[in-house]
Amino acid sequence: MLLTSTVTVSRLHFSFSSHVSKPFEVVENFGSSESVPSALTASNKSSLSVLTYQIHKALVRGPGHLTFRPVHVELFGVLERHFSRLMSDSSLLILALAVLPVILFLSSLLKPANRKLSRIPTIGPSAPLLSYYGVYKFLIHGPDMIREGYNKYKGSAFKIADLNGWHVIVSGPSLIEELRKAGDDQLSSKEALNELVQAQYTFGPSVHDNPYHISILRSQLTRNLAEIFPEVHDEIVSSFTDAISLTGDEWTAVPALATMMQVICRTSNRIFVGLPKCRDPDYSALNVQFTIDVIKGAVTINLFPDILKPIAGRLFTNVNASISRGVRHLERMILERYRAMEEFGDDWPDKPNDTLQRLMDVAQSEERTVRALVLRILAANFAAIHSSSMSFTQALYYLAANPEFVGPLREEVDAVISAEGWSKAAMDKMRKIDSFLKESQRMMGPGALSMMRKAMRDVAFGDGTFIPAGTIVSVAAMVHHDEAAYEAPDVFDPWRFASMRDEAGEGTKYQMVSTSVDYLVFGYGRHACPGRFFVVNEMKAMLAHVVMTYDVKMEEEGVLPPHSHFKSSFVPNRNAKVLFRKRQE
Numbered sequence: 001m002l003l004t005s006t007v008t009v010s011r012l013h014f015s016f017s018s019h020v021s022k023p024f025e026v027v028e029n030f031g032s033s034e035s036v037p038s039a040l041t042a043s044n045k046s047s048l049s050v051l052t053y054q055i056h057k058a059l060v061r062g063p064g065h066l067t068f069r070p071v072h073v074e075l076f077g078v079l080e081r082h083f084s085r086l087m088s089d090s091s092l093l094i095l096a097l098a099v100l101p102v103i104l105f106l107s108s109l110l111k112p113a114n115r116k117l118s119r120i121p122t123i124g125p126s127a128p129l130l131s132y133y134g135v136y137k138f139l140i141h142g143p144d145m146i147r148e149g150y151n152k153y154k155g156s157a158f159k160i161a162d163l164n165g166w167h168v169i170v171s172g173p174s175l176i177e178e179l180r181k182a183g184d185d186q187l188s189s190k191e192a193l194n195e196l197v198q199a200q201y202t203f204g205p206s207v208h209d210n211p212y213h214i215s216i217l218r219s220q221l222t223r224n225l226a227e228i229f230p231e232v233h234d235e236i237v238s239s240f241t242d243a244i245s246l247t248g249d250e251w252t253a254v255p256a257l258a259t260m261m262q263v264i265c266r267t268s269n270r271i272f273v274g275l276p277k278c279r280d281p282d283y284s285a286l287n288v289q290f291t292i293d294v295i296k297g298a299v300t301i302n303l304f305p306d307i308l309k310p311i312a313g314r315l316f317t318n319v320n321a322s323i324s325r326g327v328r329h330l331e332r333m334i335l336e337r338y339r340a341m342e343e344f345g346d347d348w349p350d351k352p353n354d355t356l357q358r359l360m361d362v363a364q365s366e367e368r369t370v371r372a373l374v375l376r377i378l379a380a381n382f383a384a385i386h387s388s389s390m391s392f393t394q395a396l397y398y399l400a401a402n403p404e405f406v407g408p409l410r411e412e413v414d415a416v417i418s419a420e421g422w423s424k425a426a427m428d429k430m431r432k433i434d435s436f437l438k439e440s441q442r443m444m445g446p447g448a449l450s451m452m453r454k455a456m457r458d459v460a461f462g463d464g465t466f467i468p469a470g471t472i473v474s475v476a477a478m479v480h481h482d483e484a485a486y487e488a489p490d491v492f493d494p495w496r497f498a499s500m501r502d503e504a505g506e507g508t509k510y511q512m513v514s515t516s517v518d519y520l521v522f523g524y525g526r527h528a529c530p531g532r533f534f535v536v537n538e539m540k541a542m543l544a545h546v547v548m549t550y551d552v553k554m555e556e557e558g559v560l561p562p563h564s565h566f567k568s569s570f571v572p573n574r575n576a577k578v579l580f581r582k583r584q585e
């Protein structure tokens with residue numbers, strides 16, 4: 001019998017056609033009810049069963065070793081949604097789903113690296129065929145599996161079957177330190193990210209081979225924060241005002257994630273390309289969409305074996321179309337700036353102080369073309385927008401579900417702003433605001449893994465853990481929920497880090513931008529997120545603005561909207577609305 005099922009689970013939406021006779025009965029054999037995320041409602045649980053069965057059909061029974069790779073972890077939500085669309089939209093993908101898994105499965109059996117990993121314990125089934133069930137489990141129960149591995153093998157390594165091979169996960173200070181110290185020729189962050197986003201096909205070889213925009217972002221968004229703060233603040237205020245229209249003292253329901261995405265996109269682009277372009281709705285839409293397109297392209301390309309990836313890259317990416325759309329927005333500005341550079345040299349009155357200008361100042365040869373510069377701006381947006389929007393939305397949910405936290409935050413912001421005005425220095429003094437955001441990321445940060453690396457050659461850790469070349473290695477971020485590191489780790493305590501700062505008697509160790517073996521939201525070590533100084537400053541200004549300007553509460557008062565997860569990543573609720581009204585007290 002041909003069944004066509006359309007399944008909605010929380011924010012997942014999958015649609016497949018399958019030749020199955022009893023889809024709903026079979027699935028119940030696959031997982032215990034405890035493994036269904038507790039955040040899902042009873043009605044969603046039955047949908048989840050359908051979904052798991054369908055994914056099982058598509059990915060496991062295939063039998064498949066589909067390659068759709070992790071992760072700039074915070075992007076899984078985008079990935080999750082678009083994977084589903086791809087699956088339903090494209091007949092070529094259906095063909096790929098039918099044929100490629102077999103090829104990939106056979107080729108994976110021959111991979112010597114997989115045999116060399118046999119000494120590392122496995123979470124989930126490890127026998128050759130059953131490991132495909134492990135992949136399916138990881139898709140649906142990723143954080144649970146990582147928690148299980150962390151609890152059993154804390155301080156050492158375990159592995160999990162991932163879509164294109166074994167993923168080794170380490171934990172504990174000494175392995176994390178070893179991973180942090182390893183050179184890029186041993187464990188490469190760039191190659192792990194390139195594999196995740198298939199950068200040579202989605203962004204093109206220039207970004208893959210020469211990510212010079214990362215050092216520009218690192219320096220601009222670290223050293224200039226005080227200088228750019230007035231613009232950041234101005235854009236936050238005006239984008240909140242535009243996005244949330246209030247009538248009198250009435251409550252207004254606002255879709256939180258979409259609205260925060262608008263605010264973050266405008267604010268980030270105020271720094272990337274300046275006014276008035278950052279306020280152009282089509283330009284904003286392009287930047288939000290571009291990330292989705294890259295992930296969509298990467299997902300699709302990863303479905304193909306290496307040998308077919310160049311063809312898939314040509315068929316399934318529309319990055320060129322995005323660049324052309326970006327050119328329509330930025331070409332005139334870039335050409336005018338080149339004219340000014342020619343006329344005045346390195347400096348002139350009113351020389352823009354934005355990322356685009358910094359790129360133009362250092363770009364060499366073919367990187368100087370309009371298209372190449374547009375691509376770098378799109379790449380900056382790719383790194384910045386979705387991760388920041390998801391993080392801030394989660395913090396907003398914690399605030400709106402617990403309005404009793406607003407008072408102490410207001411008190412702090414009031415005191416600091418009266419003394420300092422709105423400035424970077426003022427943000428530095430807001431310990432409660434910092435602590436609130438940091439705690440919300442500790443509880444529900446981008447995901448259960450961090451510091452993803454690809455082994456460029458065989459690597460052995462000090463405890464004997466052997467990682468063959470080509471393997472992906474990450475750190476379990478489960479330490480965020482470990483009582484050895486945090487008292488009452490499953491309680492949201494907004495002032496946790498502020499108190500730790502007060503007790504430690506010094507200012508920096510427990511602030512949000514600081515990374516450590518116990519706080520991995522931004523990674524740790526020399527590849528730790530270079531945008532974190534900017535984004536923390538931006539989110540602090542946003543939270544301070546919210547508490548000073550509005551009252552907030554959840555539509556369903558006091559209830560934190562359930563998040564979803566996919567593989568190892570956490571995604572804040574995409575549909576929940578937060579109620580805003582003009583501040584009453």
Ligand code: HEM
Nearest residue numbers: 383384387388391451452521522523524527528529531535
């Ligand atoms: C709350 C928001 C953000 C979170 C949670 C986040 C998290 C991360 C994480 C976990 C990494 C990998 C670190 C590692 O492998 O050790 C990373 C890398 C990176 N992030 Fe972010 N990020 C955020 C915002 C931003 C922003 C706003 C920008 C730029 C404007 C940015 C630019 C980058 C870049 C360029 C890298 C790659 C660094 C490298 O490979 O050396 N991120 N981020």
